[in-house]
Amino acid sequence: MYYTERLYKVIAKSSPLLFLSYYLLFIYCLSGQRLTDTCEKLFYGLCQCKWYNCPRSFKMSLLTMIQFCSRPVNLTGGGIFTASFETFMHGLQQSVSYILLLKQLTPEK
Numbered sequence: 483m484y485y486t487e488r489l490y491k492v493i494a495k496s497s498p499l500l501f502l503s504y505y506l507l508f509i510y511c512l513s514g515q516r517l518t519d520t521c522e523k524l525f526y527g528l529c530q531c532k533w534y535n536c537p538r539s540f541k542m543s544l545l546t547m548i549q550f551c552s553r554p555v556n557l558t559g560g561g562i563f564t565a566s567f568e569t570f571m572h573g574l575q576q577s578v579s580y581i582l583l584l585k586q587l588t589p590e591k
Contacts (some may be wrong), residue, residue: 507570510557510559511565511570514556514557517555517556518557521552525548525552528548529548
């Protein structure tokens with residue numbers, strides 16, 4: 483019984499920290515995904531505008547903006563990973579896999 487009680491205490495103490503860290507990671511990844519989606523929408527909006535009815539100066543500015551927006555815009559975490567929903571789900575999946583592995587390797591007393 484002592485082992486089980488100790489395990490529950492550790493889980494109770496670490497759960498809020500774990501929840502908070504995943505919440506912050508989710509917020510960061512949500513911001514990155516929104517930034518990427520908004521920049522893609524801007525690119526497609528620029529491509530679909532009626533540029534042929536506009537003056538030459540606008541056409542030149544539009545061309546510059548299209549060239550700038552053609553590169554994907556991503557929010558990165560320290561240059562290590564790209565913040566997106568895919569990254570969040572991958573991290574969550576890896577954490578659950580690691581927890582399940584530890585559960586299998588830990589002997590029950």
